[in-house]
Amino acid sequence: MEPDGASEASVSLREVGEFGLITRVTAGRAQPGTTLLGPGDDSAVVAAPDGRVVACxxxxxxxxxxxxxxSSPEQVGRKAAAANLADVVAMGAVPTSLLVGLAAPATTPARELEQLADGLWAEASVVGAGVVGGDLTSGPALVLSVTALGSLQGREAVTRAGARPGDRVAVCGRLGWSAAGLAVLGRGFRSPAALVNAHRVPEPPYAAGPQAADAGATAMIDVxxxxxxxxGHxxxxxxVAVRLRSAAFSVPExxxxxxxxxxxxxxDWVLTGGEDHALVATFPPDTALPDGWAEIGVVEPPGDGGPAVSVDGRPHEGDAGWLHFAKF
Structure with a gap:
């Protein structure tokens, strides 16, 4: 029995059930042309025209x-999608689809999970991708696993392993905004909204990944x-060694x-803050950088200490970024 409008917000996942929630989050959703078979069967079928699939x-x-x-559930959904879509474009590929695994306590309001799904669909639509399937199970905490698939469209994948001495290092997208927003939230504040929202919902420069690949990028990664x-990866x-120039960075006011x-x-936010999902790439020295990319350093042969990253010729003091298992 479906709940009436007055009690809708209080309906739990236990009451709606696995398949009831799946129906709610998939009904009426439009899929892109790359989705040959969407949710509802044992597996989805997604087109891979050149025979290769980028997956993360x-x-x-x-x-x-x-x-x-x-963050709202919708913002969490968008953030989860963005983290994966950015990994796909960092290979020089175009995202096609998302698969979603979700564990949640049975007491979780179904409406929260619907809003989370709204966020996943909304972010996927930014790049013309679809949410093609997934899995739902009970668990002691809310855990969201997102798999993104993408198409290279005939390009060669741009990996982390192609940088060569003499290459230019360039970045596209915002740096430090999410970390600043996290610092604000950690102090109990909710403004400036621009910084807080940058942490809640990143804005990766999706088009810049394939653009960099087409321009001859030798290596690329999302931040x-x-x-x-x-x-460092x-x-x-x-x-190789990577030497950055601090004067090349313009820290937003x-x-x-x-x-x-x-x-x-x-x-420190600019250099070590994560979750903005900007793209950083290396380009041959005689290659013109695509629009929106800014040069921040150069690739050099490794020194006596082996492959490393320095700023103005010196190693950075402190953590270089997020260390997952060092924080717990």
Missing amino acids: TDVLVEGVHFRLDW SDGLLADL VARASG RLVEIGSALGLDPM
Whole structure:
């Protein structure tokens, strides 16, 4: 029996049931042309015209990656989708679809999960992708696992391992905004809204990934854990050193203002803050950077210490970014 409108907000997942919730979150949704068979069967069928599929997965755990007293369920859904879609475009691919695994306590309001699904669908639609299937189970906490699929459309994948000495290092997208928003929320504030919302819902430069691949990018990664940490992955995979120039970074005035108010250095947010999902890539020295990309450093041969990332010739003091298992 379906609940009436007055009690809709209080209906739990236990009352709606697994298949009732699936019906609610999939009914009436439009799929892109790449979805040949969407939700409702044992598996989805997604077109892969050139025979290759780019795939990635992220897991978000309540209390670790998001808090529902800081973000709405819709914002959590958008953030979960964005984290995966950014990984796809960082390979130079175009996202096609999302698969979603969800664990939640039976007492979770069904409406919250519907709003979470609204966020997943909304973010997927930004890049023309669809939510094609997934799984739902009970669990002691809200855990969201999202798998994204993408198409290279005939391109070669841009990996972390292609950077070469002499390449230019460039970035596209915002840096430090999510970290600044997290610092604000951690102090009990809800403004400036621009920074707080940057933490709640990142805005990856989706089109810039395929754009960089077409321009000849030799290596690329999205900034999920922090610029220095993620460039460290590129340096190690490529066997090179990366030298950044602090003067190449323009720290937004909003970050400067809130850093001053909180007694924190906004440059630390820019260099080590994660979850903005900007893209950072390396390009051959004679390649013109695509629109929207800004040069921030250069790739060099590894020094005596091996592959590394430095700023103005010096290693960064402190953590280079988020360390998942060092925080617990």
